Amino acid sequence: MRKQLSVPERIGALGAGIAVAAAFWPMFTTSTGLGAPCLLRTFTGVPCPACGLTTAAVELVHGHVVASAAANPAILGVAAVTAVTVPLLLLRQVGVVGAPVPWSGRARSRMGWVMLVAAAMSWAFQLHRLGFS
Incomplete structure (x- = not known):
């Protein structure tokens, strides 16, 4: 049976996939x-609110934190x-930690609002960075 992942665990798994892809992205684009x-x-x-995330991920994987944050600071949260x-x-996976406790409806709603505000802030940052302010 497949184990259920919490929302933060899903974001973390996505972040791990992004890190792997970012490590190989420059080689792919060059070739x-x-x-x-x-x-x-x-x-x-x-x-869009996600503009610059590819650049930010590549910069972060290569240890350039300041350049990463300049492209899109949302990558630091991820x-x-x-x-x-x-x-x-x-x-x-090895059984040391049990399954996550499901979030209440109220907690999921709060997280939805937090993510909406984060996306709006990211979009405002991109609009400012690219001269749309």
């Missing part, structure tokens, strides 16, 4: 000439959640 354009920015000229949850996931 193929392909990139990952932001669709919203491509079609409207307006950056990295922090990843740093906490990946060891937790490993401990759960």
Whole structure:
């Protein structure tokens, strides 16, 4: 039976996948000439809240924290959640830590609002960074 992951654990697992992809992204783009354009920015000229995350992830994986934060500081939050949850996931896999306690509806609602505010702040940062303020 597959173990249920909590929301932070899912974000951490996603962050681990992002870190692996970011480690190989420069080699891929150099050898193929392909990139990952932001669709919203491509079609409207307006950056999305996630603009710069690929650059930020690549910079962070290569140890350039300041450059990473300059591209999109949201990656630092993803990295922090990843740093906490990946060891937790490993401990759960070997049976040291039990299953997560499900969040209440109220806690899920609060987290939804926190994520909405974080996305709005990220979008405001990108709009300012790219001269839309």
